Amino acid sequence: xxxxxxxxxxxxxxxxxxxxxxxxxxxxxxxxxxxxxxxxxxxxxxxxxxxxxxxxxxxxxxxxxxxxxxxxxxxxxxxxxxxxxxxxxxxxxxxxxxxxxxxxxxxxxxxxxxxxxxxxxxxxxxxxxxxxxxxxxxxxxxxxxxxxxxxxxxxxxxxxxxxxxxxxxxxxxxxxxxxxxxxxxxxxxxxxxxxxxxxxxxxxxxxxxxxxxxxxxxxxxxxxxxxxxxxxxxxxxxxxxxxxxxxxxxxxxxxxxxxxxxxxxxxxxxxxxxxxxxxxxxxxxxxxxxxxxxxxxxxxxxxxxxxxxxxxxxxxxxxxxxxxxxxxxxxxxxxxxxxxxxxxxxxxxxxxxxxxxxxxxxxxxxxxxxxx
Numbered sequence: 001x002x003x004x005x006x007x008x009x010x011x012x013x014x015x016x017x018x019x020x021x022x023x024x025x026x027x028x029x030x031x032x033x034x035x036x037x038x039x040x041x042x043x044x045x046x047x048x049x050x051x052x053x054x055x056x057x058x059x060x061x062x063x064x065x066x067x068x069x070x071x072x073x074x075x076x077x078x079x080x081x082x083x084x085x086x087x088x089x090x091x092x093x094x095x096x097x098x099x100x101x102x103x104x105x106x107x108x109x110x111x112x113x114x115x116x117x118x119x120x121x122x123x124x125x126x127x128x129x130x131x132x133x134x135x136x137x138x139x140x141x142x143x144x145x146x147x148x149x150x151x152x153x154x155x156x157x158x159x160x161x162x163x164x165x166x167x168x169x170x171x172x173x174x175x176x177x178x179x180x181x182x183x184x185x186x187x188x189x190x191x192x193x194x195x196x197x198x199x200x201x202x203x204x205x206x207x208x209x210x211x212x213x214x215x216x217x218x219x220x221x222x223x224x225x226x227x228x229x230x231x232x233x234x235x236x237x238x239x240x241x242x243x244x245x246x247x248x249x250x251x252x253x254x255x256x257x258x259x260x261x262x263x264x265x266x267x268x269x270x271x272x273x274x275x276x277x278x279x280x281x282x283x284x285x286x287x288x289x290x291x292x293x294x295x296x297x298x299x300x301x302x303x304x305x306x307x308x309x310x311x312x313x314x315x316x317x318x319x320x321x322x323x324x325x326x327x328x329x330x331x332x333x334x335x336x337x338x339x340x341x342x343x344x345x346x347x348x349x350x351x352x353x354x355x356x357x358x359x360x361x362x363x364x365x366x367x368x369x370x371x372x
Contacts, residue, residue: 022050023131025124027108032138036222039114042098043137045107045124055129056080059097059107063088064121064136075122076109078102090117114141116172144223145171148199150216152229157236162206164229166199166216175220182228183212206233 027044035041043061059078065071076095077084081103085096091111098108107126111118119141125134145168154162166177177199181188188194191204199218203210211233217226 022053023126023128023133024048025126025133025135027135031136032140034140034142034221035114037114037116037141037143040110040112041114041139043109043111043122043124043139045109045126045135047105047107047126047133049105049128050131053128053131055127057103058127059102060125060127061095061107061109062123062125064123066120072123078107111139116141116143142172142220142222143170145175145218145220145225147225148177148216148218148227150214150227150229152231156206156231156233158207158233159205159236162203162231164201164203164214164216164231166201166218166227168199168218168225171218172220172222175218178217178219180215180217181212182215184209203231208233 025045025047027046029044033041033043045059045061049057057078061075061077062072063075065073073088075088075091076097077087078097083097083102086092088095094112096110097106098110099106107124109122109124119139121136121138123134123136126132148166148168151165152162153165154160156162164179166179168175176196178196179188179192179194179201180186188201189203189206189210193202193204195201199216201214211231213228213230215226215228217224219225
């Protein structure tokens with residue numbers, strides 16, 4: 001092979017494969033890979049060496065910047081028969097070579113526990129002087145749909161409209177929602193309106209046949225999650241009966257309150273009347289008699305009796321006993337019935353003198369017994 005042929009070979013191979021004659025990357029397949037978060041991925045990079053590739057073997061995986069003004073970030077390196085896997089902190093501990101000895105022709109890289117931030121363009125570059133080769137992969141890490149939440153909004157009565165909603169908080173777009181019925185004839189109501197983007201299903205002019213169990217599936221290219229909602233369509237309530245019942249309850253409550261107020265007022269008036277009667281009774285009771293007046297009246301009566309006792313026996317038969325009994329004060333001999341006592345018979349002074357009576361002075365008293 002002359003010099004001109006060698007130059008043409010090198011130019012042709014570089015344009016088609018990105019490598020010079022001798023060192024070549026033999027991996028085939030898709031260069032655009034989609035994976036779900038949490039999974040693992042293998043970026044394949046198999047290569048072959050030529051006999052004239054005599055220089056040291058260097059293998060480098062790097063993350064290409066999305067902006068051309070930024071520098072690429074080295075992820076993992078094999079150089080001098082050693083692997084260096086701690087260049088890129090976001091992938092530290094999650095990235096390594098697929099082969100324990102990459103110089104045998106396997107420069108593939110494995111990434112464990114993928115995250116959405118791992119999305120990007122990765123390049124495998126192999127160099128062994130004079131050969132150089134590279135291969136790029138576009139890795140897209142997608143997030144599975146989270147567990148969606150199903151709900152029913154609106155009135156669940158016959159003839160009304162209601163909306164079934166389904167929504168996932170997490171998930172890489174594009175994501176769509178699919179509604180299906182899992183009970184009965186498993187057919188959606190004829191007037192159901194579906195929106196696969198927002199995840200809503202509207203049931204217009206619902207009937208009793210729309211009752212049943214509905215399932216919603218949230219899905220994207222890397223996963224599917226679902227939720228279930230139960231729908232029960234019933235007849236509308238009797239509004240007139242409810243209003244009548246409320247009115248009756250209010251009237252009964254007002255009657256009860258009126259009855260309670262009436263009882264309270266009556267008890268209050270009765271108590272006031274009893275107090276007024278008690279005050280009137282106390283006003284009718286006479287005041288207590290004076291002890292001094294009573295004692296004086298008894299002293300007066302005693303002295304009168306002693307004076308009468310000094311009369312001679314011959315004169316006693318002319319003095320009537322009933323008249324003597326009427327001399328003491330009304331307080332001493334008044335019967336309990338408070339009946340009026342007839343006044344004593346009056347006798348002339350000369351007659352009493354002939355009878356041998358001794359005049360005695362009796363003090364006058366008031367009705368309450370006090371001496372005047």
